[in-house]
């Protein structure tokens with residue numbers, strides 16, 4: 158049986174292909190992009206083993222969420238670097254009726270390209286540069302293989318979404334954008350739209366942890382508004398502007414109006430008309446893992462609402478450790494009380510699972526509150542519940558038994574991260590072991606050891622780095638109450 162090597166899984170992604178998708182990030186990449194924010198996914202030959210059957214079993218659980226457009230995406234690392242596994246998985250998924258997508262830089266053994274594309278509905282094609290020299294400078298390899306991939310794409314019927322990471326001083330100019338348009342011209346009929354992704358430095362710390370050299374320390378992050386301006390330019394010139402706008406509108410319509418607003422803690426009791434009116438005052442934007450939404454001492458001049466994805470709230474303790482206080486997910490809001498009290502944030506808020514966030518400015522929110530006093534009551538009620546959560550956390554931190562801490566933590570994760578599967582509960586945690594441990598004041602080593610012990614007792618199963626299956630919640634309850 159062909160086995161793949163997995164870096165991680167995201168079960169309900171919105172950013173890697175059309176609709177809601179389960180994303181398998183495969184381990185290993187032959188490139189060394191200077192801006193790579195996941196250098197831990199580059200090493201070839203490591204990562205967790207996974208079979209095509211594992212993939213199928215996972216995605217079957219999430220099929221009801223995919224709707225007409227969503228499905229399964231293989232990303233990386235570089236998925237083409239595991240061509241046999243990828244091909245087998247795509248074939249199986251197509252046979253089972255799933256929509257498939259690969260998120261690739263176009264580097265892998267060319268003899269597999271045609272077959273792989275035959276079983277892919279969409280390709281998210283990451284273009285590093287527009288010449289051999291540019292590829293060598295940005296990705297550490299020439300563009301020969303990429304050119305072969307683009308030729309194969311041209312001869313296939315796959316739809317393409319182009320992505321380009323824009324780094325200040327490299328391609329943030331009109332002439333580079335013209336070169337990009339020229340570079341994709343052979344496949345332009347298949348291109349849905351072009352996305353310009355602004356360079357950020359969220360992966361910088363990982364380089365230090367891995368003992369790697371990060372060469373962009375002195376390069377500033379890319380200004381998001383400028384990057385958006387270039388995105389508009391490229392899509393307009395290449396005739397994809399309407400599709401780009403449609404996609405942006407779809408994010409808004411799908412996530413906010415149809416689902417999120419009617420379920421959000423703040424707005425669910427408003428009438429449909431009231432919700433439509435307030436939705437016009439909210440600015441929606443995508444957020445990426447590792448993105449800092451706000452930090453301690455920032456002025457709290459806006460309310461953040463999580464439409465999709467997850468945000469961790471944490472502070473750095475005096476000994477330099479990260480202490481996570483809460484994890485906020487769909488339907489929750491952040492900063493309500495700060496807005497009312499006109500105070501600064503005292504914690505940091507960082508995205509741990511990519512998604513969409515709604516932002517509403519204080520002056521707009523104040524006006525809205527005057528007309529909707531019941532929302533004020535809801536903010537106070539939620540704030541009170543959060544005090545209860547903080548008390549809970551203090552109790553967890555001061556409990557001396559690590560067994561009790563870990564069992565209580567897993568139970569606590571169920572409402573936010575759990576999905577029932579037969580008599581078990583699958584926890585898809587969007588956090589590392591270190592982050593998980595931080596919620597109960599344990600080191601990565603200790604929590605890993607304790608989870609291993611629970612696994613040996615058959616109480617849980619460790620499916621992947623971020624997926625835990627609880628087989629015996631009653632036993633966990635017994636331990637947590639001991």
Ligand code: SF4
Pocket residue numbers: 186187188189190192193194195196198199233234235262
């Ligand atoms: S292709 Fe992606 S995973 Fe590979 S080095 Fe570049 S950014 Fe990193």
